[in-house]
Amino acid sequence: MRLRKVLIKLMILGTVLGLIIFGGIGEFSKSQKANSLGQVKYLIGVSYPNLNGPWQLQMNKEIKNEIARHDDTRVIFTDAAQNDEQQVQDIHSLMSYGIDLLIVSVDNASTLTPVISEVYKKIPVIVLGRGVKGYDYTLYIGSDNQLNGNMAAKEAIRLLGNKRGQIIEVEGNKESLQAEERSKGFRETIQRESKHSIIETINGNWLKDRAEDELKNLLKSGVKPDLIYAHNDAMALGAYQALKQLKIEGIKIIGTDGLNEESGGLRLVKQGIIDATYITPTGGTSAVQYAIDILHKVPGLPKKIILRNHEVTKSNVDSYLTEGDNSSIPFIKKKERKIKLGFAQVGSESEWRLANTDSIISAAKEAGVELILKNADYSQKKQMDIIRDFIKQKVDVIAFSPKTEDGWEEVLMEAKNAGIPIILSDREINVEDQTMWTSFIGSDFVEEGRRAGKWLVSDSKLTTTPLHIIEIEGTANSAPAVDRKQGFNEIIQQNSKFQLLQSYSGDFTLDQGKKWMKQALKTYGTEIDVVYAHNDDMALGAIKAIEDYGLKPGVDIKIISIDATIKAFNSLKLGKMNFTVECNPLLGPQLMKAVKDLENGIEIPQKIITAEETFDQKQSKKEFSRRAY
Numbered sequence: 001m002r003l004r005k006v007l008i009k010l011m012i013l014g015t016v017l018g019l020i021i022f023g024g025i026g027e028f029s030k031s032q033k034a035n036s037l038g039q040v041k042y043l044i045g046v047s048y049p050n051l052n053g054p055w056q057l058q059m060n061k062e063i064k065n066e067i068a069r070h071d072d073t074r075v076i077f078t079d080a081a082q083n084d085e086q087q088v089q090d091i092h093s094l095m096s097y098g099i100d101l102l103i104v105s106v107d108n109a110s111t112l113t114p115v116i117s118e119v120y121k122k123i124p125v126i127v128l129g130r131g132v133k134g135y136d137y138t139l140y141i142g143s144d145n146q147l148n149g150n151m152a153a154k155e156a157i158r159l160l161g162n163k164r165g166q167i168i169e170v171e172g173n174k175e176s177l178q179a180e181e182r183s184k185g186f187r188e189t190i191q192r193e194s195k196h197s198i199i200e201t202i203n204g205n206w207l208k209d210r211a212e213d214e215l216k217n218l219l220k221s222g223v224k225p226d227l228i229y230a231h232n233d234a235m236a237l238g239a240y241q242a243l244k245q246l247k248i249e250g251i252k253i254i255g256t257d258g259l260n261e262e263s264g265g266l267r268l269v270k271q272g273i274i275d276a277t278y279i280t281p282t283g284g285t286s287a288v289q290y291a292i293d294i295l296h297k298v299p300g301l302p303k304k305i306i307l308r309n310h311e312v313t314k315s316n317v318d319s320y321l322t323e324g325d326n327s328s329i330p331f332i333k334k335k336e337r338k339i340k341l342g343f344a345q346v347g348s349e350s351e352w353r354l355a356n357t358d359s360i361i362s363a364a365k366e367a368g369v370e371l372i373l374k375n376a377d378y379s380q381k382k383q384m385d386i387i388r389d390f391i392k393q394k395v396d397v398i399a400f401s402p403k404t405e406d407g408w409e410e411v412l413m414e415a416k417n418a419g420i421p422i423i424l425s426d427r428e429i430n431v432e433d434q435t436m437w438t439s440f441i442g443s444d445f446v447e448e449g450r451r452a453g454k455w456l457v458s459d460s461k462l463t464t465t466p467l468h469i470i471e472i473e474g475t476a477n478s479a480p481a482v483d484r485k486q487g488f489n490e491i492i493q494q495n496s497k498f499q500l501l502q503s504y505s506g507d508f509t510l511d512q513g514k515k516w517m518k519q520a521l522k523t524y525g526t527e528i529d530v531v532y533a534h535n536d537d538m539a540l541g542a543i544k545a546i547e548d549y550g551l552k553p554g555v556d557i558k559i560i561s562i563d564a565t566i567k568a569f570n571s572l573k574l575g576k577m578n579f580t581v582e583c584n585p586l587l588g589p590q591l592m593k594a595v596k597d598l599e600n601g602i603e604i605p606q607k608i609i610t611a612e613e614t615f616d617q618k619q620s621k622k623e624f625s626r627r628a629y
């Protein structure tokens with residue numbers, strides 16, 4: 001029996017690798033996919049970079065507790081004890097034991113990304129808490145670390161007041177994306193919004209003692225800070241101890257993690273040892289829940305779950321220390337009747353939008369949610385009126401696809417004052433106060449733009465002469481237009497052979513795509529090599545204009561688009577389009593899950609990002625019959 005051998009091997013190697021099986025080794029029989037009770041089916045591998053920090057221990061606790069609820073699943077843990085090469089080895093070992101899914105938390109993104117990409121080719125991978133580079137994983141669950149840094153900077157500015165403060169930053173592991181992103185968010189906000197300066201950065205490697213020693217050395221050299229920002233609470237505590245030993249008083253300290261345990265951030269704030277912390281959930285519980293869904297092949301699962309950070313200071317720490325009263329988001333009070341969702345759809349501008357509307361209607365029916373869906377006919381003013389009407393009707397939740405990024409403060413403040421949670425569907429907004437909305441469900445539009453650009457780079461790798469591009473953008477100031485432009489530019493700007501002739505603003509409609517392409521052909525004629533349209537409808541309009549002009553779309557002019565609707569697939573099949581990036585409109589089920597969670601008092605993530613693919617002419621053939629929209 002292969003498995004019995006594996007288990008014996010595991011027990012022998014257990015101490016060397018810090019490897020533990022959870023859930024009863026003796027009962028496990030993977031070769032038969034059933035144990036004596038006929039239950040055990042899945043083996044999950046969990047790889048940690050270290051298990052010596054309180055945050056990782058909390059993650060481990062959550063995973064163990066959650067896995068205990070699933071009789072048919074077992075877990076193997078490995079702890080690399082802060083040795084990146086060891087973690088690579090651990091992952092190889094887990095693979096050789098025949099795991100069905102890997103959950104991995106990463107300290108060194110550069111070293112670990114290649115091995116995780118390899119594993120992802122064979123089994124599903126959940127990246128937890130600390131990220132890898134790129135998109136080679138099934139699901140990422142973690143906080144928005146940059147936002148975390150922004151929030152910490154805002155609090156630093158508040159704590160320092162009018163004086164020109166001097167700040168020391170205590171970083172986590174230099175190689176970790178989590179540390180990099182927190183630092184970026186903190187620095188950007190400090191530089192943009194204050195006169196304070198970050199005078200020194202020290203590397204605490206997430207560890208209390210290391211932070212304490214490094215800071216002591218620095219302070220002894222005569223550096224005088226007003227505030228210390230540490231990327232975790234353990235290092236914030238180290239900073240406090242360094243200051244105490246040197247009898248330096250009056251320095252503000254901000255940490256991150258916000259655990260409720262001995263020496264955890266919440267208790268440190270309560271005791272006045274540090275001034276603020278940010279609860280950054282580990283995601284351990286969600287990781288197991290999603291792992292089970294992935295193993296059971298539940299359709300429509302997201303690509304990224306961005307968990308909510310909570311700011312904790314002296315003024316609100318007590319509510320977080322009291323169990324059950326610890327969320328800053330509005331929940332829905334349970335009612336006798338069905339829960340009422342008001343959805344302000346932006347319009348009917350595209351095939352994508354029609355599929356999106358259908359998905360919301362059918363998911364609401366299935367979930368037993370009373371849906372009031374109103375269409376704003378692509379007018380922001382009308383969309384605001386609809387939201388105001390929903391507030392008047394006292395619906396339980398409001399969701400909407402914002403036409404543009406700007407201009408929502410007033411109406412969202414009205415919804416907030418009425419205690420109605422707002423869910424942003426498919427498009428994000430620009431508002432200073434992030435508590436005006438509860439959650440975002442949709443795509444990563446910047447990544448979509450990057451994918452479009454990457455295809456062009458790879459398709460033209462043998463071309464040395466300039467390639468002239470026409471861009472047909474979506475609605476001005478809408479999130480998909482802004483982000484898709486940014487992502488595409490990011491990639492093509494790396495090579496001067498890509499030359500953007502002109503960008504037109506096409507409003508996501510077929511007619512506008514056709515109109516602007518006609519105009520482009522009039523101006524540039526056969527000079528045009530490539531059209532990059534921000535959605536399929538505009539690409540289809542452009543194709544029509546190119547044909548009318550007497551050229552062959554897909555051959556004389558390459559067509560790159562976004563959405564991957566069935567109509568785009570037809571064009572790919574006919575060779576008129578070259579590449580489309582999927583943007584998933586089927587957001588209904590995730591939206592209804594969020595609404596139900598709000599009703600059940602379950603804190604919903606800050607952002608739920610959908611999983612998406614890309615299709616060239618060849619790949620589209622395989623997918624054609626499966627296309628749902």
Ligand code: AHR
Nearest residue numbers: 349350352480508535583
């Ligand atoms: O916001 C999503 C975009 O809006 C889709 O890509 C486009 O087709 C739609 O109109």
